Amino acid sequence: MTITMLPPLSPQRVHDENALPAAAGGADFGPLPEWDLSDLYPAPDAPELTRDLDALERACAEFARDFEGRLLSLSPTKMLECVERYQQIDILAGRIMSYVGLRYYQNTTDAARAKQMSDLQDRITDATTKLVFFSLEFNRIPDARYTEVFSAKDGPARYKPVFDRMRAMRPYQLSDELERFLHDNSVVGAAAWNRLFDETTAGLTFDVDGEQWGLETTLNLLTDHDRARRETGARALAAVFGKNVKLFARIHNTLAKEKAVEDKWRQMPTPQTARHLSNHVEPEVVEALRNAVTKAYPRLSHRYYALKARWLGLDKLQVWDRNAPLPGETPRLIAWPEARSTVLEAYAGFSPKLAELAQPFFDKGWIDAGVKPGKAPGAFAHPTVTTVHPYVLLNYLGKPRDVMTLAHELGHGVHQRLAAGQGELLSATPLTLAETASVFGEMLTFRALLGKTTDKAQRKALLAGKVEDMINTVVRQIAFYDFEVKLHAARAEGELTPEDINALWMSVQAESLGPAFEFMPGYETFWTYVPHFVHSPFYVYAYAFGDGLVNALYAAYEDGLPDFQSKYFDMLAAGGAKHHKELLAPFGLDASDPAFWDKGLSMIEGFIDELEAMEN
Template sequence: MTQLTDPVQITWELESIFPGGSSSDKFDKFLSQLEEDIAAMHQDLQERNAPLALEETAHLDKLIDGLQNAAGKIIEADSFVACLTAQNQHDKKAVQLSGKVTTIRAAYENTMTLFQNVLRNTEDDLWEAWMARGEIAPISYVLSEKREIAREKLAPELESLASDLAIDGYHGWGQHYDTIVSKVAVPFKEGDGKLASLSVGQAANKLNDDDRAVREATFANWERAWSGVADYCADTLNRLAGFRLKLYERRGWDDILKEPLMINRMSRETLDMMWRVIEENKPVFVKYMNRKAELMGLDQLSWSDVDAPLGQSAGKISYEDAANEIVKQFRSFSPKLAEFSVEAFNRRWIEAEDRPGKRPGGFCTSLPVSKQTRIFMTYGGTVSNVSTLAHELGHAYHQYLMEELPQFNQDYAMNVAETASTFAEMIVADALVKNAADEKLKLSLLADKIGSSISFFMNIHARFLFETRFYEKRKQGVLSADELSALMEEAQREAYHGALASYHPHFWASKLHFYITDVPFYNFPYTFGYMFSTGLYARAQREGERFAAKYDALLQDTGRMTVEELASKHLDVDLTKPDFWREAMSVAVADVQLFLELTQ
């Protein structure tokens, strides 16, 4: 059994990937070679205008190997640059590299468009024979999926044009948002009265402070800070949506959710059923929020109270203690998960230091060529930070399980990615509640756990409502910053059933997820992942140790089937029906009922 190093390092290392950071010669050569490889494959595919013949499939098998290899290298490059820009928002060379990687990705997407056109034009009889071949059969699901998507899109030359224009248009606006965020500073009055200037990542931690006065003051300054850049954010969001809507129009897609659902390999029936079951149970969570307000001596919770600690907190938890607790609880479910997490800590795959200049939020990113991952966050010693750390390690473990699969089969969607991370977070959160030293601490930790449910059922739902309505309105023209704020607050009031005394109008400006260009609608997959993992957790509790192997097998299938097929194969359930969702919801509702009993 591997032990954690002493002390556990709180900063990551990137030198083993590409030495020299944003000035790495090795990385420059890596990108240059990648560009050449993609250009060669592009040239090869351009010469294939006739329908595919049987004798050509062997050559295409080799081309597929090249495409998978290039896909892994693009992810490697993108992840490395993401780490550089996240650890230091003022690294201008890293920002330039980000633009270069985006250009290479666009070239690859153009090449894939040509490849998918070959798939689209392949006769059905030949296709079936090709997909049955031993070397192709393992990735036949993904290839068939690419073939069907190609038939939904524009002609290859038009899709390539759109991809080229997206570099400085669509993706360019997304990168512009990062520039805006790097300039945002949130004033904060320290305990000695001195005025400090916090990055948005540091200020976000203050929003969860034990002291309500600190939270409220920080939130007021937070709103003002985002109000100051709201016009820039509104411009950015409008342009992103405008590009996407125009492309959808040209493809003949009239449903804004068509692409998000396609990417997440998920049906509209499943999505609607999930939200329906959540909506059925929201009154229970309103009762919780009302009880929490009562315990805090308030008529209603404000926005900054929703995630605030309640009563006795666990105090500041050192990073080392957090690492030990996470590994301990992971081991109780799966020794394999625990051993992987020890490796991540010991090999310094995690950046968690609380310092200026870092971007806000947290992420886990994979490096398939190096067969490593990197986790980014800002650790402030709160229970919420411990949960985030466990969450990101869940992501990393998911990727670890996929390492030996073909690259195409590693391309799992966001909704199932959030399943692994949320499951890992749940293991730790549940253990913290059960092992609390006294009832006051237990209540505090239980409240934090219920806070996660409210985040997925209400906060994420507000984002989904906002974005759905924003896109409908954007079809008629550009929305002003004030209109966006009004739309955001309206969505929040509806999603929270009017249970709060104040809301966060500029949430649309402060939340990075609205500006991510790789994945449209970066919201409902989070809730799916939470609900799906809760259902898995309920089964793990019933089945004990033998569930760990079943869990690993499910995760390994996430890149090669729809979520409905995944649930049917591994859980024998139908996601378009309410039964599984109600079973999953019962776990979260039980937490609220326990809380209400303990605080009666």
């Protein structure tokens, strides 16, 4: 367990190269909201920020003075005091880094913002080095003593799930000196390479018909109604990714090697082990998910894309056709007020409480929606700390998929608000469950729109869009996971050239997308900008986990499971206090059952069945 160094963002929702919708240059979506970060600090030079930095440094020094070398002898009451003081330090550090991190993500090319984030991260790293002893010494407490202290009525029993997860790292714990070194070195290790990646991708420009466009708007051409425009966007992306591929290969080589070195010292059995431990999920559960999805490729993505090729009148799909609008689908840009009302009404249809929890995001400056130079790409929800509230970042460009992204990120935000009641240490949800509320929010919004649609062509377009989103969330993410597995295995054998990484990428693309596709020269470099591979290795399976889980949950909801809404809110409010088995038991679900994943995949198949039936 470590103090947060960077904002604990839910990883950016860039499922793939078509994750965001097509833009219309200069379109008027109505006033788009911007963040009001004053709930964290009034300004970057605010005295409150200086005060909290000083308080953090004092709190770390006093914590080490009072508890280092004494954890084994603490009474239950004293252990509770120790844990709660640690939690307050976590809140202080999280508040500071949330503020400077969110300002940085608003404009990653602003040198002053980047400098402040780097300087404060250095300062907080120095202060919290004094706390490295805590998890190391705690994990040396014998099991019998640990059980005694954490089962006492006047002790820290409610925090036991946090420390159970921490103690799962015991077999992989290094010496105190090495752990301190890794802590101190973090700011010039992965964090520095992450920053290089962020600033590089934010600064890329693409030549589109003689105009220089940013990454977001160029990516969004890939869902344009005009096929020539989609091809222009794809080729512009390929040209720039190709020019920068050596830098991105260096970033991936370095991060994969750094991870391999640390994993070797910790004696982690696989590169994925650390992610599974942090997710509090068993490797066999992830493997069952992965196997169920790859087995389903022919009846999901291969089948759907063959259908889409017929709709488009093509013998083969090109990569720029994958998320193309359907023939006859009317182009429509959705103004921000309509997007807002669409999502809130869908949420309210499930429960007024859900809409009430989402409402303040729109009213109080908790969303930053516009596309701006230097702004981080994609979308995310950041919980900040439990004493404040989450913030949502979007790059809103007015297409239906943007509305779904809004529904998705608000789901995260609502989840984070509900889980905040657990307190800082218990609020964080393992990534396998962190996508539950977001994907459920999308499903509610989709079902609400589908229920209002009587026109056959519009219904077909909605269903096709949902199938494509689900394929992106399930099939593509498992393909991404396989790419990472291959990448880290290959890096263990030596330095990877850009061509080596390109080949690994294309191997999973062909397998997952199927025979309906041809791949243009240059597509082999499209791994370069996907942020998950850099920021959160092996995160991507959490999207597929969340989609399968939500499909099973939604089936229980449609079947009229008694008290579903109250059970759902209880699950979200649990945060990280319960294991996925406990959380799913009230719904009669068990993710460790291999058949569980087939239930979720069958919902996607059902939508494809309906689309095929429309052909007759």
